[in-house]
Amino acid sequence: MRRTIALALVLAAxxxxxxxxxxxxxxxxxxxxxxxxxAKAEALMNELRCxxxxxxxxxxxxxxxxxxxxxxxxxxxxAGEKPSVIRTWLIERYGSWISYKPTTEAAAWxxxxxxxxxxxxxxxxxxxxxxxKGGA
Amino acid sequence: xSRGLRLIPILLLxxxxxxxxxxxxxxxxxxxxxxxxxxxxxxxxxxxxVPTKPGLKSADLRGSGPRLINIFGSWCVPxxxxxxxxxxLKKRGVVIDAIAxxxxxxxxxxxxxxxxxxxxxxxxxxxxxxxxxLGSSGVPETFVVxxxxxxxxxxxxxxxxxxxxxxxxxxxxxx
Numbered sequence: 512m513r514r515t516i517a518l519a520l521v522l523a524a525x526x527x528x529x530x531x532x533x534x535x536x537x538x539x540x541x542x543x544x545x546x547x548x549x550a551k552a553e554a555l556m557n558e559l560r561c562x563x564x565x566x567x568x569x570x571x572x573x574x575x576x577x578x579x580x581x582x583x584x585x586x587x588x589x590a591g592e593k594p595s596v597i598r599t600w601l602i603e604r605y606g607s608w609i610s611y612k613p614t615t616e617a618a619a620w621x622x623x624x625x626x627x628x629x630x631x632x633x634x635x636x637x638x639x640x641x642x643x644k645g646g647a
Numbered sequence: 648x649s650r651g652l653r654l655i656p657i658l659l660l661x662x663x664x665x666x667x668x669x670x671x672x673x674x675x676x677x678x679x680x681x682x683x684x685x686x687x688x689x690x691x692x693x694x695x696x697v698p699t700k701p702g703l704k705s706a707d708l709r710g711s712g713p714r715l716i717n718i719f720g721s722w723c724v725p726x727x728x729x730x731x732x733x734x735x736l737k738k739r740g741v742v743i744d745a746i747a748x749x750x751x752x753x754x755x756x757x758x759x760x761x762x763x764x765x766x767x768x769x770x771x772x773x774x775x776x777x778x779x780x781l782g783s784s785g786v787p788e789t790f791v792v793x794x795x796x797x798x799x800x801x802x803x804x805x806x807x808x809x810x811x812x813x814x815x816x817x818x819x820x821x822x
Contacts, residue, residue, distance in 0.1 A: 531722045531749035536774045562679055562784035575749060576785070579775035604782035606682050 531575055538585035539578030545589070552585045555594040558611045559584070559601065568611065678803045681782030681790075688796045691777045693770025696747040697755050703744050703770030708796040713821035714742035715814070716790040717766070718778055720750050721758035723786045729805035730762035736811065737765035741818060744768040748778050748786055793821045 543549040556570035563574035569581055587597050601609045613619045683689075692704040708714070717733060719726040737743055745766045747755050755769065772778055781790065784803070791800040791814070800817060802810065 531720055532751045532754050533749045533773055565677055576775055576778075579749075580779065582774055583776065583779060601779075602682075604682055604779065605679055605784070608679055 535575070535578045536582035538582040540581075541585075543585055543589055548588050549585075551594055552581075552588040555588070555597060556581055556584055559598070560609050560611055562605070562609075679784045680803070681784075681798070681801045683782045683798045684801055686798060688790075688792060688798055689780045691770075691780060693746065693772055693777060696745075696750065696769040696771035697752050697759070699756075700766065701768045703746060703768045705796060707744070707768060708792050710794065712742065713791065713793045713799075713818050714744055714767075715818075716781075716792055717743055717745045718748060718781070718783050718786055718788045718790075719745055720748045720786045721754040722750065725805040726787045727758070727762050729787055729807070730765075732806045732808060732811065733765040734763040735808075736806075736814060739811075739815060741814070742767055744770075746770045746772050746777055746781075748772050748775055791817055791821075 543552060553570065557568050559569045559580065561567045561569050561572035561574055561577040561580075563576050564572045567577075569577040569584075584597060588594065598610055598612075602614070607614045607616060607619075613622050615623075688705050688708055690705045692706075693702045695702040703716075708716075715733075715736070733743055743765045745768070747769050750771070750773075759766075770777065778786075781798075783790075783801075787805050789802040789806055790798050791802075793799050799821060806814070
């Protein structure tokens, strides 16, 4: 009996930390009426990183801050702002961390150059192989 | 293939395993610092969060001395944990303004009655807009702002007793 009561209490308990006193923001879980604007907002939200559930995009995250960010993105898109402007605005506040899309800053150069480097390495290896076979 | 070249994959493996082991033992901090440190506070204008106190706008931060801006929520447990530290700072003469994130007047009033009220002004931020504008990623966070409205430092997470000397010293230097 005691165990049943304890189990019932555990199941009825809610997370103490996560929830604020307010319901989700209006545009947090609601699509924009204009499908083209919603598509733009959706694309951007998928490329913005959630600050709470790090590793998820704000489109995927259930965190309240992510909901408020979706609300912010949709409002700004609806007001006619370009997604790139919103992304830059967020990067000015949180750094390039907030964006999944790599920027062109110096720290990201290895990321952009790596495919080229591997392609050249591959070409060199193949050339070597062909040469060895030709020699034998 | 020469001997030197043969060593490369092994060295790469050692480097990879070493890197992974190091990060396992010493994980990177998950905190995302605000880029606004050493930059001016963005302009904002928040309505009062409780009927007994004024709201907070960016213009309030210019021309009246350095202060702390505490970002909190009455629903946030670590915020209650840091309350004694803020009360102590207030007792030592520190001006503390606040931004209440996703909160209601009744809940804030009950919170201040229970844990003490160190705040001069409290702005209401129901959709976390100003929190995001400040580059803050959660509650509680505390910004040190100088008399010109420039952000000088960001504390992520609850302030503890051990932060008091550092906060007092920085505010004294900014005065």
